[in-house]
Amino acid sequence: MMMREKLGLLLLSWFLLCGSCLGRFVVEKNNLKVTSPDSIKGVYECAIGNFGVPQYGGTLIGTVVYPKSNQKACKSFDDVDISFKSRPGGLPIFVLIDRGDCYFTLKAWNAQQAGAAAILVADDKKEPLITMDTPEEGNTDADYLQKITIPSALISKSVGDSIKNAIYSGEMVNMNLDWREALPHPDDRVEYELWTNSNDECGPKCDSQIQFLKNFKGAAQILEKGGYTQFSPHYITWYCPEAFILSKQCKSQCINHGRYCAPDPEQDFTRGYDGKDVVIQNLRQACVFRVANETGKPWLWWDYVTDFAIRCPMKEEKYTKECADQVIRTLGVDLKKIDNCVGDTEADVENPVLKAEQDAQIGKGSRGDVTILPTLVVNNRQYRGKLARAAVLKAICSGFRETTEPAICLTEDIETNECLQNNGGCWQDKSANISACRDTFRGRVCECPIVQGVKFVGDGYTHCEASGALRCGN
DSSP states (O other): OHHHHHHHHHHHHHHHHHHHHTSOOOOOEEEEEEEEOGGGOEEEEEEEOSSSOOOTTOEEEEEEEOOSSOTTOOSOGGGGTOOOOOOTTSOOEEEEEEOOSSOHHHHHHHHHHTTOSEEEEEOSSSOOOOOOOOOOTTSSOOTTGGGOOSOEEEEOHHHHHHHHHHHHTTOOOEEEEEOTTSSOOOBSOEEEEEEEOOOOOSTHHHHHHHHHHHHHHHHHHHHHHTTSEEEEEEEOOBOOOGGGTTSHHHHHHEETTTTEEOOOTTSOTTSSOOHHHHHHHHHHHHHHHHHHHHTTOTTHHHHHHHHHHHHSOGGGTOOSHHHHHHHHHHTTOOHHHHHHHHOOTTSSSOOHHHHHHHHHHSOOTTOOOOOSSSEEEETTEEOOSOOOHHHHHHHHHTTBOTTOOOGGGGSTTTOOOGGGSGGGGOOEETTTTEEOEEOOTTOOEEOOOEETTEEEEEOSSSOEEEOSTTOOOO
C-alpha cells in the first residue's frame, strides 16, 4: 500500500508540474568582452548561473586559464596540484571549465576553492545557452551550495573553442565580464518580487530561504519605508487535473476543489502536514501582505513571515491557523480582514488571491514564467545567483537609475566609493571643499554640484563655476 501511495504521489507531482513544463523559461544573460588577443576580440553573450554571486551593476576584469588536467573540475584541484590564485599585481583568474560529468555547482566550488575569481563553463555541444542551476534536492550533499561566492557563466561551444585555441597558441586571453545592463534600471524606484513558500520541511533550500528572509528583512524595510522600492511577495500553486480531483492525492494536496495545489512537504501522505496545509498558509501570507499594503504598511509582511517561521515551524507541529493568528495579532494587523481574504478553502469556487497568483506565474514581456522556488524578479527580469543578503541587495541596487540610489546601496560592503581616490578624476575646489564627483552604485559621475542653493555649471571634469548669485537648481 505504501508503494502504491508513493507512486500515486509521484504521478500527481508530475501532473502538477506539467503545467509549467510547456512554459517559457527565460535564460538571463550578461556580456563577456574579450579584450585580447585581437584574433578573438569582441563581445559575446553568456548565461548567468543560478548560484554564486553575479556582480550586478558592475564589471570584473580577468585573464582566462584553461587547466591542463581536471578540465571538467569534477574533483578538487588540490588533487592535481593546481592553483588559480592570482599573483600580487596580476589580474584575477577566470577558469575555463568543460561541461559534463558532474553538477555545475561542484565545478564552481572546486574552482573557487582553488582561488578562481570566476568560472566559465564551455558547452559541449552547439545549442542555445541554458541556465546553469543547482542540483535537485536529495541528489547531492548541498552543504557547499550556499558557500559559492564567485560569479559563473555558461558560454557557447564555439566561444569556448576559440578561447582554448588562443590559449593553446600561447596567447594571453583577457576579458571583461559585464553585468551593468543585466538588469534594467529605468528610474528612481525598483519594483521587485519574491516567489517564496511557507513550507519549512524541504531541506537545505527551505533552510536557506528562511535564513534569507531573516537576514534581508532590515534592508527590505528600509527600502520600502523610504519609498525606494515597491515589493510584492508571490506564491506558486498548481491545479489538479480534473480526472484526479476526487483522488486521495488531490484532496490532501489541494484546496478549492483541486484549483490550487502544492506538493506534500515530506513527500509522504502518512505523516506530517499535507500540501493543502502549505497552500493555505501561503494564501494567509499573501493576505497579510494585501491587508498590510492597504493600510500603507506593506513592510509588515517581512515581520510576519520571519516571526511565523520562528514561532510556527512544522517540526514542532505549530504550522497552524491558531499559531498564525497569534503572530498576526502581535503585529496589529486586522485578523478579520485576513480571514475574509483567505475565504472558504473548501468551497468549489475560485479564490481571487490565488487566481491572481496563478496568472502572475505566466511570464510577460522580457520576464519568463516562474517555475522554480525561490525566484526573485527585479524590474521584471529574473535574478540569477544565490539567495543571500549582499548578493540580492547588489542586484536591487543595480535597478536604480544612476545617482538615484538610496544610501544603503553606497555602503562599503556593497560598492567601492570611487570619489575617495584622486576625487574620481573630477573637478574640485580644494580651498572651498567642493567637488563634482558623485558616487553611484555603478561608479562615479562627474556632475557639477549645488552648494547652499547655488548651482554650479560646467562639464564636471575640468571646470565648474557658480551660475550666478543665489540662482537655485531644481
